[in-house]
Amino acid sequence: MRQRTLWSVVLVTGLAVAGCGSAAPTQSSSGESRSRIVVWDWKSGEPAVASYLEKAKADFAKKHPNVTVEFVAQPFDQYYTLLGAATQSGKGPDVMLFNGGGQLRDRVDTLLPLDQYVAEDRQRLAGWDAFSKDGKIYAAPVTLQGHPIYYNKTIYQKAGLDPANPPKTWNEFVSGCAAIKKTAGARCFALGNKEGFGIQFFMSGLGPGILTPKEYDDWISGKRDWTSPHVKEIFALWKKVNDDGLNNDGANSTALFNDAFAVFNTGKAANIIGLMSDIGHWKDFGEFLGADQVGVMTAPVVTDGAASVLPYDGGIGYGVAKSTKNPQLAADLVRSLTSTGALTAFYTGAGAITSDTTIDVSQGAPAVAAIVPQIKSGKPALHVALSSKTLDLMGRLSQQLLSGSASVDDVVKQLAASDKAS
Amino acid sequence: MPIGGSSPAVRSAQAERTAGAEVEQPGRHGTGRTSRRVPRGARAERLAPFVLVAPAVLIIVALRLWPLLLGVNFSFTGDGERNGTFVGFDNYAELLNDPLFRTALRNVGLLVILLPVAVAIPGLLATFIYLRVPGHRVFRGVYFFPAVLSPVIVGAIFNLMLGFDGPLNTALAQIGLGPIDWLGDPGIAMFTVVGVHIWATFGMALVVFLAGFSTLDAALLDAARMDGASLPQIIWHVIVPGLSRTIQFVFVTTMIGMLTSMFGLLYVMTSGGPEGSTYLPEFYVWIQQGQMNRPALASAASTVLFLIMLVVGILQVSVLRRAGRED
Numbered sequence: 001m002r003q004r005t006l007w008s009v010v011l012v013t014g015l016a017v018a019g020c021g022s023a024a025p026t027q028s029s030s031g032e033s034r035s036r037i038v039v040w041d042w043k044s045g046e047p048a049v050a051s052y053l054e055k056a057k058a059d060f061a062k063k064h065p066n067v068t069v070e071f072v073a074q075p076f077d078q079y080y081t082l083l084g085a086a087t088q089s090g091k092g093p094d095v096m097l098f099n100g101g102g103q104l105r106d107r108v109d110t111l112l113p114l115d116q117y118v119a120e121d122r123q124r125l126a127g128w129d130a131f132s133k134d135g136k137i138y139a140a141p142v143t144l145q146g147h148p149i150y151y152n153k154t155i156y157q158k159a160g161l162d163p164a165n166p167p168k169t170w171n172e173f174v175s176g177c178a179a180i181k182k183t184a185g186a187r188c189f190a191l192g193n194k195e196g197f198g199i200q201f202f203m204s205g206l207g208p209g210i211l212t213p214k215e216y217d218d219w220i221s222g223k224r225d226w227t228s229p230h231v232k233e234i235f236a237l238w239k240k241v242n243d244d245g246l247n248n249d250g251a252n253s254t255a256l257f258n259d260a261f262a263v264f265n266t267g268k269a270a271n272i273i274g275l276m277s278d279i280g281h282w283k284d285f286g287e288f289l290g291a292d293q294v295g296v297m298t299a300p301v302v303t304d305g306a307a308s309v310l311p312y313d314g315g316i317g318y319g320v321a322k323s324t325k326n327p328q329l330a331a332d333l334v335r336s337l338t339s340t341g342a343l344t345a346f347y348t349g350a351g352a353i354t355s356d357t358t359i360d361v362s363q364g365a366p367a368v369a370a371i372v373p374q375i376k377s378g379k380p381a382l383h384v385a386l387s388s389k390t391l392d393l394m395g396r397l398s399q400q401l402l403s404g405s406a407s408v409d410d411v412v413k414q415l416a417a418s419d420k421a422s
Numbered sequence: 423m424p425i426g427g428s429s430p431a432v433r434s435a436q437a438e439r440t441a442g443a444e445v446e447q448p449g450r451h452g453t454g455r456t457s458r459r460v461p462r463g464a465r466a467e468r469l470a471p472f473v474l475v476a477p478a479v480l481i482i483v484a485l486r487l488w489p490l491l492l493g494v495n496f497s498f499t500g501d502g503e504r505n506g507t508f509v510g511f512d513n514y515a516e517l518l519n520d521p522l523f524r525t526a527l528r529n530v531g532l533l534v535i536l537l538p539v540a541v542a543i544p545g546l547l548a549t550f551i552y553l554r555v556p557g558h559r560v561f562r563g564v565y566f567f568p569a570v571l572s573p574v575i576v577g578a579i580f581n582l583m584l585g586f587d588g589p590l591n592t593a594l595a596q597i598g599l600g601p602i603d604w605l606g607d608p609g610i611a612m613f614t615v616v617g618v619h620i621w622a623t624f625g626m627a628l629v630v631f632l633a634g635f636s637t638l639d640a641a642l643l644d645a646a647r648m649d650g651a652s653l654p655q656i657i658w659h660v661i662v663p664g665l666s667r668t669i670q671f672v673f674v675t676t677m678i679g680m681l682t683s684m685f686g687l688l689y690v691m692t693s694g695g696p697e698g699s700t701y702l703p704e705f706y707v708w709i710q711q712g713q714m715n716r717p718a719l720a721s722a723a724s725t726v727l728f729l730i731m732l733v734v735g736i737l738q739v740s741v742l743r744r745a746g747r748e749d
Contacts, residue, residue: 077689081712088717106715109502194606195693250586252696253606259585389714396522399696403608 036068037326037333040083041097043316045073052346060336067329083107087321094324095333098139100130100314101384102391111138112320117331118338125338125355127314129380139319140338141355142346143277146312147205147381148371150285151295155270158184166297170209173300177246180270188246190269192260193402194253196395201256202238203394204311204381205273209299210234211382213307220380226416230303235408237302239401252399256280265289276353277315282367283351291365298374310371310378314355387422390415490728497722501715513722523723526701529612530730533680533702536616540676544624545669548631549661552638553653562632569625573683576622577690581605584614605692608699615691615700619684627672634668635661674738681731703727 043049057069072093074082080103086092087110098104104111113136122128127141153163159179167173177188191198211219211230218225225231241247248254248263261280264272265288274280285294298308318337320330336342343354347361353371361372383391394415400406500509517523547565551558568576583590584604591601604614638661646660662669685704692700694709703723711720 078712080715081708084712084715084717106502109505194695196695249601250603250606253584253586253603392709392713396695396698399608403606403697405608405697 035066036070037095037324037330038093039069039071039095039097039318039333040074040079040086040093041071041318042074042076042079043097044071046350048350049346051349052342055345056333056337056339056342059339059341060333063332063336064329069333087323090323092321092323094326094330095318095320095337097142097316098131098319099316100127100139100141100145102386102388104131104139104317104319105133106388108133108136108138110322112322112324112327112330113138114140114320114331114334117328118335121335121338124340124358126357126375127312127317127355130314130384131317131319139314139317140334141314141317142338142343143315143352143354144312144375145278145315145381146276146310146353146371146378147201147273148276148296148310148367149205149271149299150264150274150282150367151271151297152186152264152267152269152289153293153295154289155180155184155186155267156295159270163295166295167300170300170302174246177270181245184267184270186267187248187263187269188271189241189248190260190263190272191242191247191251192254192256192263193251193395193399194255194259195257196392196398197256198251198260199238199394199398200383200391201273202241202398203234204383206237206299206302207234207382208308208311208379209302209306210237212303212305216379216382219382220385222385224385224416224419226412226419230306232408232412233303235398235401235411238398239408242402252402261285276312276371277350278352281351281353282365282371286365286367291367294365294367296367296370310374311381312375312378313380313384315352317355386419389422390418393418493721493728494725495721496718497725499718501718505718509718513719514726516719517722517726522698522701523703523706525698526703526706527730529700529702530681532612533616534677536613537673537677537680540616540620540624540680541627541669541672543620544627544672545631545665547624548628548635549657551628551632552635562628565628566625568622571622573622573686574690576618577687580614580618581691606696608697611692611696612700615684615687616680618691619680619687622687623676623679623683627676630672630675631665631668634665638664670741674741677734677738681734703730 044053053071060067060069083092083096084107087107092110098107115137118137118140121140125141127144128137130145131137131139131141151163151166156163156166156176159176160183161167161176161179167176174188180186180188191202193199208216210233215225215228215230219231242251248260248269254260254263257279260272261274261284263269264274265285267289272280274282274285276282282291282294282296298310301308318334320327320334324330338355340356340358343356344359346352347354347359347364351368353361353368353375357375361368383394386394397406397411397414401408401411497513498508498510499505500507500512544565547561551562551565555561582588585591586601586603586606590604595601602610605611642660642664643656646656651659681702682704684702685708688694688700688702688705689708694701694705704727707720707723707727710716710723
């Protein structure tokens with residue numbers, strides 16, 4: 001009986017305190033300067049970025065010789081979970097790496113606006129939009145991330161297609177796929193949608209060939225018309241491509257990272273919507289296929305009125321925690337991490353197309369030499385404009401489209417509702 | 423009650439010692455001093471149990487109850503712009519309206535339904551080992567081996583095995599059966615993951631069963647054999663009743679394992695997919711907290727998970743208690 005009373009007291013106390021406090025700290029701390037800056041990322045453990053970090057550290061050490069910089073590499077899979085937990089407990093890092101778009105925008109309440117600190121870099125660097133919200137910049141772009149369509153020139157040649165002139169329209173593209181299947185025995189697209197990311201690549205990679213320029217610009221600016229036939233076409237085409245056997249089998253159980261890239265690398269598929277930086281890009285593919293055999297094209301035009309452009313945004317970028325004790329110092333480190341010297345090392349070491357438009361890539365592989373000139377005329381990627389919640393839902397719905405358990409109309413309706421609520 | 427049962431014993435031992443001291447004391451120190459010492463001893467006697475349990479209570483309160491209450495507390499606050507404000511049961515309402523969370527709860531129900539399979543497999547295999555099928559020593563080691571593997575390793579192995587163009591589908595194709603999308607078909611994926619979980623964990627239950635068998639009266643088995651009982655009859659009429667307590671114990675531990683230890687396997691094998699069909703509450707909590715930046719909603723989901731575990735736990739305790747009474 002006494003035990004029961006004790007438990008009741010514990011329970012009542014618990015409920016009495018319920019509703020007070022919050023899951024995340026509501027105030028930022030400020031204080032005297034500190035001589036140590038802690039950086040969290042998922043990159044610094046990779047050998048390919050060692051020279052990049054060395055250059056950035058050297059640049060920062062020149063300005064602040066007495067400040068120690070500590071890089072803490074976290075596993076990417078758990079990065080945002082760990083970051084969220086650390087921030088909520090008030091033990092987060094001073095500087096942290098973000099993916100552009102939803103992952104950053106969902107967390108701007110914990111970040112310091114960087115406009116005043118990075119004013120000098122605005123012209124030199126590209127990709128700021130992915131790191132901005134409501135007109136304020138929250139991170140400085142390190143790489144550009146986009147979705148060119150890569151193709152295997154050897155397979156194209158085998159199929160009697162001209163590797164130097166990839167298809168410009170969807171009809172040309174599909175008839176090329178038929179030839180590829182017949183003569184080379186390869187599928188048209190390598191697709192992995194186990195994580196639900198495949199649809200993001202598809203939407204951004206082929207979207208410029210589907211939406212008209214006005215629809216495209218409206219989408220990016222937030223005026224998204226989910227009932228538009230062209231928007232529906234994105235999802236209808238996603239389904240049709242799979243139904244027609246243009247993808248490798250088992251797309252819903254194939255991981256995009258890195259099984260789908262392996263399908264392309266091993267010549268089992270002729271095309272893949274890849275990335276510009278990080279992984280699954282020109283340099284990775286070049287190592288398997290030979291740099292000269294990696295072709296790159298923009299989206300074939302699917303609907304009348306569409307004008308295909310390179311879809312890209314800021315890829316990854318460093319932001320500063322609102323709670324940092326010395327914002328100026330942290331912002332200076334971000335500037336060093338985005339300095340031309342450091343970013344040049346990132347390009348040469350990891351093959352990333354960096355945010356610095358002044359870096360000369362003309363001596364690089366044919367694919368990178370073809371991508372970089374398109375940056376100027378490129379537009380932000382379609383999926384980056386969506387919130388993480390909508391992207392998560394889109395991943396699941398895209399799997400339903402592939403398995404046939406949802407219709408295009410239903411998918412578009414659900415996405416419109418989620419987009420409106422975000 | 424263990425506490426109530428043990429305290430009189432402590433007290434009587436103490437009392438004997440005190441009484442002994444009192445017998446000696448009058449001769450040496452006089453009655454005046456004795457009368458002052460008795461209450462002090464009695465107070466120490468009263469306080470001693472509290473002092474002894476204090477470290478355990480402090481640890482439980484600080485490391486278990488307090489975080490638990492913080493979690494419940496967070497679940498009544500908002501996320502994002504409403505961070506820190508009291509939102510009542512909004513998070514719980516959102517959970518109930520979220521088809522993904524409902525799928526996660528449905529999957530908990532599915533696990534409960536599949537529980538007998540997870541218990542029957544080690545039970546049957548342990549029976550065969552006990553009945554000394556040829557090679558039973560080898561089987562004992564082989565069956566236990568996966569229990570020492572990390573779920574990440576197990577998940578990675580089965581990802582390769584069960585890939586659409588993986589070895590299992592290749593083998594199926596050779597015998598004329600079409601490929602099965604083990605991890606990509608929403609109707610199959612959950613069963614696949616549960617199957618792998620059972621494969622990876624039944625070794626421990628097998629050991630418990632073998633321990634239970636060691637308490638079984640061999641004379642009963644011999645008698646059954648002498649009476650001409652068939653193997654199924656021996657299993658059903660002799661082994662199952664004889665192992666009823668072991669079976670109940672394995673049910674309890676397997677259920678706990680299924681509800682709380684499948685995260686690693688799910689994460690590696692399906693990440694909740696396809697179509698969200700393999701979500702479990704703890705995976706949902708992880709996604710909301712980490713990927714969606716919704717710690718308050720995640721707290722609400724973990725509170726619901728805690729309540730589910732509480733109900734399951736109470737049921738299990740009552741089952742065990744009933745089993746104890748039968749003896």
